[in-house]
Amino acid sequence: MHNKSRRKFIKLSALSAAFLGLPFSDSHARDEVERRIASITEQPLARGKSVMGLKFAPMKEVKVAFIGLGMRGPNHVEQIAGLHGKARVTAICDIRKEKVDETLAMLSKKDQFPASYSSSDFAWKEMLRRDDIDLVVISTPWADHVPMAVYAMQQGMHVAVEVPAAMTLEDCWKLVNTAEEMQRNCMMMENVCYGDEELWVLNMAQKGVFGTLTYAEAAYIHDLRWLMFDKNKGYYDQWRIRHHIENDGNLYPTHGLGPVAQYMGISRGDRFERLVSMSSLEAGLTAHSLTVEADNEFYNRTDFVHGDMNNTLIKTAMGRSILVQHDVVTPRPYSRINALAGTNAYHEGYPSRLSIKGKDSHNWLKEDDYKAMREKYKHPIWDRLKKQIAENGGHGGMDFVMIYRLIDCLNRGLPLDMDVYDAADWSVVIPLSKLSVELGSLSVAFPDFTRGKWEGKRELGIMAEV
Ligand SMILES: NC(=O)c1ccc[n+]([C@@H]2O[C@H](COP(=O)([O-])OP(=O)(O)OC[C@H]3O[C@@H](n4cnc5c(N)ncnc54)[C@H](O)[C@@H]3O)[C@@H](O)[C@H]2O)c1
Numbered sequence: 104m105h106n107k108s109r110r111k112f113i114k115l116s117a118l119s120a121a122f123l124g125l126p127f128s129d130s131h132a133r134d135e136v137e138r139r140i141a142s143i144t145e146q147p148l149a150r151g152k153s154v155m156g157l158k159f160a161p162m163k164e165v166k167v168a169f170i171g172l173g174m175r176g177p178n179h180v181e182q183i184a185g186l187h188g189k190a191r192v193t194a195i196c197d198i199r200k201e202k203v204d205e206t207l208a209m210l211s212k213k214d215q216f217p218a219s220y221s222s223s224d225f226a227w228k229e230m231l232r233r234d235d236i237d238l239v240v241i242s243t244p245w246a247d248h249v250p251m252a253v254y255a256m257q258q259g260m261h262v263a264v265e266v267p268a269a270m271t272l273e274d275c276w277k278l279v280n281t282a283e284e285m286q287r288n289c290m291m292m293e294n295v296c297y298g299d300e301e302l303w304v305l306n307m308a309q310k311g312v313f314g315t316l317t318y319a320e321a322a323y324i325h326d327l328r329w330l331m332f333d334k335n336k337g338y339y340d341q342w343r344i345r346h347h348i349e350n351d352g353n354l355y356p357t358h359g360l361g362p363v364a365q366y367m368g369i370s371r372g373d374r375f376e377r378l379v380s381m382s383s384l385e386a387g388l389t390a391h392s393l394t395v396e397a398d399n400e401f402y403n404r405t406d407f408v409h410g411d412m413n414n415t416l417i418k419t420a421m422g423r424s425i426l427v428q429h430d431v432v433t434p435r436p437y438s439r440i441n442a443l444a445g446t447n448a449y450h451e452g453y454p455s456r457l458s459i460k461g462k463d464s465h466n467w468l469k470e471d472d473y474k475a476m477r478e479k480y481k482h483p484i485w486d487r488l489k490k491q492i493a494e495n496g497g498h499g500g501m502d503f504v505m506i507y508r509l510i511d512c513l514n515r516g517l518p519l520d521m522d523v524y525d526a527a528d529w530s531v532v533i534p535l536s537k538l539s540v541e542l543g544s545l546s547v548a549f550p551d552f553t554r555g556k557w558e559g560k561r562e563l564g565i566m567a568e569v
Pocket residue numbers: 170171172173174175176196197198199202223224225226227242243244245247265266267292293294337338339340342498
């Protein structure tokens with residue numbers, strides 16, 4: 104650190120210590136806070152060159168393997184299985200044999216008979232030692248994403264990993280460093296970036312409809328209490344609720360934040376610079392725990408630490424700000440908010456509404472004007488794939504568009520729409536928000552996973568198709 108910025112940093116830290124209620128004389132506590140905050144932006148040594156714009160020779164038929172066949176994984180398997188000639192299901196794996204058998208039964212109806220692996224913690228490793236896999240799709244509990252993705256890349260495979268890609272800062276760097284070292288794709292499967300509404304807002308943002316972008320709101324608001332407690336039909340080994348015993352912060356930021364990051368060109372001319380985070384008290388899971396069966400491990404628990412509502416505010420290098428919310432325990436309708444503000448327009452989702460400067464901007468656009476804007480700025484991929492979207496669906500069609508784009512880019516030898524830097528930038532909000540909450544909502548800086556390459560303007564692949 105230069106002397107000037109070091110002096111500024113120490114002054115800020117002293118102020119922070121004061122905010123935290125630490126006496127300035129408590130040098131040990133102050134040093135510890137300083138050390139933890141400063142360590143976030145330290146960059147590990149790069150192990151290879153940047154994978155921005157990484158391209159490969161066109162793959163005629165992409166050979167795909169799958170790990171994790173719970174509530175999410177089989178949808179990906181089915182969609183890939185439907186892309187005849189473009190992709191093929193080579194092998195599938197789940198620790199639970201019954202999940203493998205269910206997926207094999209679904210595939211056999213399509214006359215597809217991939218190899219299968221199950222019944223051990225490490226059956227997936229055995230599968231990844233095959234030599235007929237180009238791409239591995241990972242849909243396992245969060246804690247498994249990074250070890251599985253890293254091992255797959257080390258075997259020379261490309262990776263598409265479910266959201267969030269990683270839960271810790273160290274793991275975000277592991278993904279970036281391994282992708283660079285092995286020169287492999289590691290895409291986080293942020294399906295919401297392919298939503299009809301999100302691609303339309305993105306197109307408007309890029310065409311200048313919003314003017315200068317200033318602010319956005321994103322969220323994951325989804326009442327998951329029933330699913331998190333359910334030990335039979337819910338998550339494998341109730342993995343999700345366990346995170347609420349251990350972590351307080353924004354545990355699932357990417358559905359709302361991914362599209363916003365694309366509107367704002369994060370790592371394509373702008374970057375997330377710092378955040379502050381604050382959680383409400385915890386009450387929802389404790390109250391709900393009294394309503395579940397007495398033999399449920401989470402019956403009558405009082406040790407949940409995750410606040411019911413987490414608000415995280417991000418500042419970008421270009422001065423924009425973003426509110427990201429996380430609430431999975433309140434009885435309220437589903438929302439990702441999807442709000443975007445600029446000098447000339449404002450959009451808000453749930454339901455989608457638009458207001459434009461000069462057109463009575465105190466009010467939302469009237470239905471006909473709104474429809475005209477939808478028509479004028481819609482992303483053509485939704486029309487082009489209309490029939491397949493109707494047949495395959497998945498969260499209203501966005502899942503299919505994502506899978507289609509992933510395979511189509513590999514078929515055509517194009518860079519993927521989302522790279523490992525996007526995966527790390529969007530996922531790192533988890534550990535940074537946790538740290539900020541722990542330190543009394545102190546401001547925490549983002550690491551620069553691109554190592555300075557974020558400043559260059561780069562076109563998003565999906566927008567080259569407009
Ligand atoms: N993008 C989206 O819209 C979306 C929607 C739902 C879930 N997800 C993500 O998908 C992932 C999976 O979520 P889910 O709802 O399917 O959970 P789930 O618990 O239903 O499925 C996880 C599966 O992984 C298997 N598994 C666990 N350990 C394993 C191991 N060592 N080897 C092989 N298999 C193992 C489990 O048996 C289970 O079938 C999560 O990351 C979640 O966040 C994303």
